[in-house]
Amino acid sequence: MSEALSALDADYAYCETIVRRDDPDRWLASLFLPEGKRRYAHALYAFSLEIARVREVVSEPMLGEIRFQWWREALEQPDREDVRANPVAAAVTDVLVRFDLPSEHLLQLIDARQFDLFDDPMQSVDELEAYARATSSNLFCLTPMILEPETPSSGFGAASHGGTAYALTGLLRAFPWHAARGQCYVPLDILRRHGLERADAVSGRASPALLAALEEFRALARSHLEIFLTRIEGLPDLARPAFLPICLCEPYLRLMEGKCYDPFKTNVVLPQWRRQWALWRAAKHWQ
Structure with a gap:
């Protein structure tokens, strides 16, 4: 159990690192949240960053759609080994379970970001x-x-x-x-x-x-x-x-x-x- 908690702590720390680097406005705002709740907000923000940057890291729209599908499945099957190995996926799925949050909000976010893959x-x-x-x-x-x-x-x-x-x-x-x-x-x-x-x-x-x-x-x-x-x-x-x-x-x-x-x-x-x-x-x- 302690090893699992330690790994999860590292996942949350990773989320804070990329939010502080790539979304400084939300990171600064998170300093006004209760200290014990900040890392959970960081996980949500890091998830949003990962989805938003998909176009930047793929060479063609089809590869972006494959990445989006992986994230959909990660939200629906959080116990998969590849999900637990991804720090953002591990942290955000822990947040959903810990606070009994509806995953539909994040699934809608993924669906909307498909627009970004094209120049329509x-x-x-x-x-x-x-x-x-x-x-x-x-x-x-x-x-x-x-x-x-x-x-x-x-x-x-x-x-x-x-x-x-x-x-x-x-x-x-x-x-x-x-x-x-x-x-x-x-x-x-x-x-x-x-x-x-x-x-x-x-x-x-x-x-x-x-x-x-x-x-x-x-x-x-x-x-x-x-x-x-x-x-x-x-x-x-x-x-x-x-x-x-x-x-x-x-x-x-x-x-x-x-x-x-x-x-x-x-x-x-x-x-x-x-x-x-x-x-x-x-x-x-x-x-």
Whole structure:
């Protein structure tokens, strides 16, 4: 038993390492969680990172689909030897069992990430919001259940809107990298309202029409953020820290409204001290 616990401790430590390296915003936010619960959040975040990076580590979509299928089976068959040998899989399946969490949220995340394997355009705002809920809101549904198992169903409404705002902000920040590899998450219905097509959004030219389309994209993110902020205070105090990463959306969105903003060149980052300050203020305000 002690050897098993030691191995699991190492798995959780590995999860924290990759979250701290590759998702520093969520890692900083996790410092405001109760110390005994942090590693369980790290496991969920590490799982999300592993799924999100699949396109980057495969040479063709079919190989990505094979990886996704492995992860689906890992969630459904956690006692397999190859699952126990993978530190992220071992940790995240332990979290699901330990807190009796529904695996459906993570299965939906995997399914949505299949979109990332291809360069197909996002057709509509509805499709974009569904993608954001599956890839981001699902994590914000699960983390509060670790902190407060009695989180009411209203928490899922906060998670839906907050997670959507967080995902949309992240997609805007990643716009230069996505465009460089031919991907575009700005929905066609937004682009066409401004006289654009998908090719214009990956052209490398920051036209006034494209800037207007991205402004509409930011307005969509803010609309979800505003709804989230009306719902956070209705949640149990113990559950609220799970939503802290969302407080970084507004300062990131403001950075994309400056006169020097170029969606193809601007690296939208906040100094660590500003992120820590925003997280600290939100933690105090949401208590």
